[in-house]
Amino acid sequence: MSGRLTANRYGKHQVRVSKIRRPRRAPANQERHEFVEYAVDVELEGAFDVAFTAGDNRPVIATDTCKNTIYVLAKDHPLDTPESFGVAIVEHFMGRYEHVSRCVARLTETVWDRLNDSPHGFVARDRATPTARVELARGGQPVVNSGVEKVLIAKTTESGFVDFHRDDLRTLPDTDDRILATQLSATWTYAGEVADFAAAREAIVNALLGRFLDHYSRSVQETLYLMGQAALEACADMQEITLTMPNKHHLLANLAPFQRENANEVFVVTDEPFGYITGTVAR
Numbered sequence: 613m614s615g616r617l618t619a620n621r622y623g624k625h626q627v628r629v630s631k632i633r634r635p636r637r638a639p640a641n642q643e644r645h646e647f648v649e650y651a652v653d654v655e656l657e658g659a660f661d662v663a664f665t666a667g668d669n670r671p672v673i674a675t676d677t678c679k680n681t682i683y684v685l686a687k688d689h690p691l692d693t694p695e696s697f698g699v700a701i702v703e704h705f706m707g708r709y710e711h712v713s714r715c716v717a718r719l720t721e722t723v724w725d726r727l728n729d730s731p732h733g734f735v736a737r738d739r740a741t742p743t744a745r746v747e748l749a750r751g752g753q754p755v756v757n758s759g760v761e762k763v764l765i766a767k768t769t770e771s772g773f774v775d776f777h778r779d780d781l782r783t784l785p786d787t788d789d790r791i792l793a794t795q796l797s798a799t800w801t802y803a804g805e806v807a808d809f810a811a812a813r814e815a816i817v818n819a820l821l822g823r824f825l826d827h828y829s830r831s832v833q834e835t836l837y838l839m840g841q842a843a844l845e846a847c848a849d850m851q852e853i854t855l856t857m858p859n860k861h862h863l864l865a866n867l868a869p870f871q872r873e874n875a876n877e878v879f880v881v882t883d884e885p886f887g888y889i890t891g892t893v894a895r
């Protein structure tokens with residue numbers, strides 16, 4: 613048999629955990645709860661080669677054990693931010709298992725907003741989902757990246773796309789007035805210690821959204837760059853931000869066969885194929 617094992621990593625994905633944060637010593641129906649939910653991916657690297665190459669499972673921390681660990685850690689941790697829980701997870705694995713050389717945790721939060729100011733009723737926000745990625749290598753410090761995904765934003769004017777490359781395969785006409793719609797996702801790194809991850813994320817998202825609106829967009833590319841700059845201005849701790857802005861096309865519907873004018877009113881909304889634009893802006 614030939615072929616060497618050159619890299620490996622394993623773990624558990626989509627470990628979904630929720631937690632009720634409750635003030636102490638109140639009867640259950642008088643407590644004002646907070647409700648948090650994360651989906652956690654955890655992956656390990658280390659001295660696991662023999663499991664792949666020799667069927668020797670002795671070093672393998674079962675992915676089932678990884679799953680149990682998340683629930684045990686959730687009991688002891690406030691789950692205040694995905695970043696801080698991610699740090700607790702990677703520090704646990706690195707602290708407990710000497711043969712693990714690197715641990716990565718990725719977390720996605722389901723945000724539960726209070727429903728009608730109820731002490732115990734919540735409604736899930738399915739947009740602007742906080743994300744975090746924490747990596748800890750042996751001998752190093754946890755590296756925290758934060759992010760946000762599923763920010764579905766649109767503007768119905770103040771966007772155009774003209775003068776793009778001309779050749780015999782181009783059919784798209786120039787337009788100086790179009791819908792610009794995207795499902796933004798972003799991840800960013802920090803230069804140093806961050807006191808408040810949630811506040812940083814809020815400032816960054818507000819800056820991204822404000823800049824999305826505040827100019828005439830000549831392309832998704834230009835708007836992405838301007839948004840990245842705005843985020844860097846809004847968060848002094850941020851080192852670098854990567855934005856992904858799929859172009860959610862709204863194409864003018866052709867109503868001519870039906871003897872109707874269509875002055876930028878009715879559009880065909882397409883999911884696929886879609887333009888995919890990504891870029892990184894650093895300080």
Ligand SMILES: O=c1[nH]c(=O)c2[nH]c(=O)[nH]c2[nH]1
Nearest residue numbers: 773784830831832833859887
């Ligand atoms: O802002 C845009 N950038 C592109 O690269 C592109 N390509 C395209 O077909 N439409 C657009 N719009």
